Amino acid sequence: MPSKLTQRIREAQAAGRKALIPYLPAGFPGLDQFWDAVADLDRAGADIIEIGVPFSDPVADGPTVEQAALECLERGVTLKWILQELEKRAGQFQAGIVLMGYLNPFLQYGLDAFARDAARAGVSGVIIPDVPHEESADIRAALTAHGLDLIPLVGLNTSPARLALYAKDATGFAYFVSVLGVTGERAALPGAIRDKLAEAKRTFSVPLALGFGLKTPDQLAALGEGPDAVVFGSALITHLRAGGTPAQFLAAWR
């Protein structure tokens, strides 16, 4: 049976659009408001929702996500809290749920215990930016045992051989990082992205999501056939900080 994450993206494609994957760090903008925002994103048609697991040292993130994540840590957010709150809401969301976080909190929770509890809480997949293919065997084995996907990240400097390495094990979807850099909105995406994206699409059998740097929907026009799904984090955080609602944000991308 194909992964729920693959299914959600293929359903959006069948409806003639790109799947939408909003990202928010758990506990942003507040402990209760966060779950309201997730429910709101779900109702407004998010296909997959990425929940950030805050970490004190997020090396792949830019200032917007880092600041939001540190605020969440100050509110006392832990992986345990996220999983408990998700479990209370298991089955309530139409969207697929993905957790995105750095390895250490997952390691301290215990990889097998995490995979078991995440599956029970309705999580379908995990993105761990500081786990390249070489270090992925343990976490993949733990996740696979509980039916969860380990979503790989690839980018502009990923060689054809490494794309193939990731493609061999990928389930759910693959995440294409649009820039050589950290998360955060950018006015323009690099020109080289179009060809590399096409190469990645040929290599992966799972759908391809594009993330990092997305600010406005018109950025997608330059990408040709482009990605199957788009991920946005910093732009959504900025939008919420300015007083906007999740539904308003998603409406612009649909």
Place this chain on the structure above:
Amino acid sequence: MRKGYFGEFGGQFVPELLMPPLKELEDAYRTIARSKPFLTEFGQILAEYVGRSTPLYRCPNLSAELGFNLYLKREDLAHTGAHKINNTIGQALLTRHMGKRVLLAETGAGQHGVASATAAAMLGLSCIVYMGATDVVRQAHNVQRMRLLGAEVRPVESGTKTLKDAINAALRHWIAEQADTHYCIGSVVGPAPFPELVRDFQSVIGHECRQQCVERFGTLPDLVVACVGGGSNAMGIFHPFVEDREVRLVGVEAAGTGQPGCYHSASVTQGTPGVLHGTRTRLLQTADGQILPSHSVAPGLDYPGVGPEHSWLDASGRAEYVTVNDTQALAAFQVLCRREGIIPALESSHALAYVLENRDAIEPGSNVVVNLSGRGDKDLGIVAEVLGV
């Protein structure tokens, strides 16, 4: 042992976007950095520019008082005043051989920043140094030195505004600028191959020391002591002795003030295994896996992690790791100033303090080497404040 690992410690826990530059570095490390022409050039710069070999100095006054021979490996006499220069010359030279032109560094106390700026200036590279905003204020003198040497110092305002945040910022910078930039990491930390690469460049300390011991007293030392923050000076002096089981190796970590609520910097003795800055090692962390802030009176020991090879030397029992607090280190600092006329770095004062505190447990007549990793001029502000001199 698995490539890039020391037992269960080490690895390459970095975003995929950093894997290509890490592979490139790994290739350069295995080929260029081990080639005869490179090693010849490196050795020549160390001799003529850095001032190696550094002396192995027997402290006459303290040795008489302690009843055993106390030797100092005088890294404080190397150019820029600390062992850090060995590694930055090596990495800057490698950067040039790799055809890159920017040397990227991070620094806490400023010593690695100064050493990077120095090596970059000498080898014709440009240099960018990330430094926590708090450290920029605490180490203003070193910031001035870096700027005089032509480096661009970038204060980091995120997180705890100290070394670990400067490392985060440098890693982010490297992701974006990998084509022409080499990240010159300052200790035996970070993803493979950095822990091995930095150890190899620093092990010039231990190789010299070994030879000097044999020349001076006809045998290997009984005890080698070094302070451990990230752990590069300790790995540098330990490495050539690891196979010599009769040589006791002691790494000294900083226990901070020891007051309630004060974080220490003792990640081997007080930490638990986890992943930070690209490597699996012992870390100061919460049960939930968040990295704790650290503290030491010695700015260079103020890091919540440690090089993975130290975690392994500890786990395998080959080296012992102990702690010394701020007060003990400051006392040792004063002893060396007054008794031998040497002002040591506060980092190295931790290593010396271990020996002074444990003098009764050391066999009379034995030969003890303390790696004096740096000189204390940089710490005069801190010392003046604490001791009121």
